[in-house]
Amino acid sequence: MESWVDGQPADVLSLKDRGLAYGDGLFETIAVRNGRPLLLERHLQRLETGCQRLALRVDMTVVSAELSAYARCQGDGVMKLIVTRGDSRRGYAADPSATARRILQGSAPVAYPAAHAEQGVFLFPCSVRLSEQPLLAGLKHLNRLEQVLARAEWTDSRYADGLMQDASGRVIEGVFSNLFLVRDGVLSTADLSRCGVAGVMRAELLFQANSQGIATQIMDISLEQLHQADEVFVCNSVYGVWPVLGCGSARWSAGPLTRKLQTLARALLDA
Amino acid sequence: MESWVDGQPADVLSLKDRGLAYGDGLFETIAVRNGRPLLLERHLQRLETGCQRLALRVDMTVVSAELSAYARCQGDGVMKLIVTRGDSRRGYAADPSATARRILQGSAPVAYPAAHAEQGVFLFPCSVRLSEQPLLAGLKHLNRLEQVLARAEWTDSRYADGLMQDASGRVIEGVFSNLFLVRDGVLSTADLSRCGVAGVMRAELLFQANSQGIATQIMDISLEQLHQADEVFVCNSVYGVWPVLGCGSARWSAGPLTRKLQTLARALLDA
Numbered sequence: 364m365e366s367w368v369d370g371q372p373a374d375v376l377s378l379k380d381r382g383l384a385y386g387d388g389l390f391e392t393i394a395v396r397n398g399r400p401l402l403l404e405r406h407l408q409r410l411e412t413g414c415q416r417l418a419l420r421v422d423m424t425v426v427s428a429e430l431s432a433y434a435r436c437q438g439d440g441v442m443k444l445i446v447t448r449g450d451s452r453r454g455y456a457a458d459p460s461a462t463a464r465r466i467l468q469g470s471a472p473v474a475y476p477a478a479h480a481e482q483g484v485f486l487f488p489c490s491v492r493l494s495e496q497p498l499l500a501g502l503k504h505l506n507r508l509e510q511v512l513a514r515a516e517w518t519d520s521r522y523a524d525g526l527m528q529d530a531s532g533r534v535i536e537g538v539f540s541n542l543f544l545v546r547d548g549v550l551s552t553a554d555l556s557r558c559g560v561a562g563v564m565r566a567e568l569l570f571q572a573n574s575q576g577i578a579t580q581i582m583d584i585s586l587e588q589l590h591q592a593d594e595v596f597v598c599n600s601v602y603g604v605w606p607v608l609g610c611g612s613a614r615w616s617a618g619p620l621t622r623k624l625q626t627l628a629r630a631l632l633d634a
Numbered sequence: 635m636e637s638w639v640d641g642q643p644a645d646v647l648s649l650k651d652r653g654l655a656y657g658d659g660l661f662e663t664i665a666v667r668n669g670r671p672l673l674l675e676r677h678l679q680r681l682e683t684g685c686q687r688l689a690l691r692v693d694m695t696v697v698s699a700e701l702s703a704y705a706r707c708q709g710d711g712v713m714k715l716i717v718t719r720g721d722s723r724r725g726y727a728a729d730p731s732a733t734a735r736r737i738l739q740g741s742a743p744v745a746y747p748a749a750h751a752e753q754g755v756f757l758f759p760c761s762v763r764l765s766e767q768p769l770l771a772g773l774k775h776l777n778r779l780e781q782v783l784a785r786a787e788w789t790d791s792r793y794a795d796g797l798m799q800d801a802s803g804r805v806i807e808g809v810f811s812n813l814f815l816v817r818d819g820v821l822s823t824a825d826l827s828r829c830g831v832a833g834v835m836r837a838e839l840l841f842q843a844n845s846q847g848i849a850t851q852i853m854d855i856s857l858e859q860l861h862q863a864d865e866v867f868v869c870n871s872v873y874g875v876w877p878v879l880g881c882g883s884a885r886w887s888a889g890p891l892t893r894k895l896q897t898l899a900r901a902l903l904d905a
Contacts, residue, residue, distance in 0.1 A: 378639070390655075445655070455784075468650070
């Protein structure tokens with residue numbers, strides 16, 4: 364699938380783009396099925412929040428229409444939208460009247476091993492810690508060196524993702540997933556007000572769980588609380604839900620609430 | 635001056651570049667005078683340190699030769715080298731055998747007001763705090779959203795730069811400068827082991843001061859210590875040294891040690 368820049372076919376970008384110079388932008392990775400972008404409203408919501416916090420001028424109506432048009436051309440797969448502050452002038456100062464640049468790239472459906480969803484996965488315990496920056500926390504921005512360094516910590520394919528903690532040792536998320544735990548029937552996930560990416564599937568699962576009367580809480584999670592959990596799973600908007608079987612010395616088994624939410628996620632992604 | 639990508643004239647970049655996707659790379663901004671890159675060895679040293687810490691494969695001999703060749707073509711101005719991990723495959727995992735991509739861009743000499751160096755400057759007291767990430771501290775990497783947000787805090791041209799503190803309130807640096815203070819004849823600058831960019835001019839001034847028997851220290855600097863300083867100045871490898879006259883309610887005057895180091899910096903940049 365060809366890429367688009369500001370709605371036009373293109374496979375290259377200006378060297379002056381501030382996305383390259385400073386990571387000055389945001390992205391969304393969106394599953395596409397039968398010509399439709401999945402969880403589109405939630406992706407647009409997060410993007411809009413990010414644009415507001417970074418003062419990026421984006422016409423959300425144009426973005427929405429473009430994502431739908433691209434998905435129709437793509438059919439099935441994953442599309443990645445990058446929004447940057449456009450070309451640089453000199454230095455960090457931006458032109459406040461500049462409108463953001465939209466970059467759309469498509470790729471084939473991701474072929475994860477079926478066992479990840481069916482049996483569950485192991486997480487590599489990453490030593491790279493997430494730094495705390497409340498101004499950027501929750502956003503899917505382009506400053507992702509911490510994830511690059513964390514992902515480079517393991518090559519063993521037995522690990523489907525890595526577990527990331529913040530500088531204070533709190534359990535935050537996977538390298539490319541959000542993490543949930545279940546204890547005594549309560550579904551918990553990390554508070555992302557200091558660091559982390561507020562995933563679209565995380566938001567959807569919290570919403571669905573609340574709708575079904577499942578107790579949820581957003582909280583600080585210690586390593587001890589993680590170890591004592593009855594169930595642990597990771598999620599994102601491309602693969603849905605994977606039960607977590609272990610991380611470091613801790614072991615869990617795929618439990619009923621994980622399976623229930625996995626089924627819900629699959630229904631959304633098979634739509 | 636045309637740009638080069640991997641030594642060849644180019645003004646565009648692959649959309650798959652990891653510099654765009656993740657800010658997965660480093661940069662150097664180098665003053666060029668009479669066809670020569672200034673402080674070249676220090677720029678190369680910092681770049682090499684950064685490449686080692688990010689596990690970026692770069693042939694430093696090639697980089698050095700290319701910077702010299704570009705400077706010869708450019709004559710006078712500023713050149714910016716960006717080194718990225720090249721094209722992305724899928725996700726954060728990188729190909730460990732991939733060699734880095736080199737992007738060189740040139741611009742005209744920067745016309746800062748002469749008064750900045752002659753009289754001194756005021757710093758805007760930024761509210762954006764630098765997050766603490768020891769793995770990235772000191773590097774001039776491409777994850778610069780904090781600087782973008784900080785620079786957006788002021789538009790009043792009376793402020794030549796902004797003062798940045800870390801999350802704990804320590805005084806770290808300017809948005810695009812390093813900061814020094816003088817107290818009782820001792821020259822001090824911030825410890826950059828948790829955050830900040832270890833500037834080439836900062837390193838050179840520390841070296842020159844030590845060579846001349848001026849006492850130096852690298853330390854944690856509180857706002858109170860900054861306020862009580864006898865002299866304050868900012869520096870970088872393009873403009874040299876600017877005395878700082880004020881920040882917030884604090885006022886200083888351009889003192890003798892600042893003027894001495896400014897003269898040294900000017901000699902290096904007028905070389």
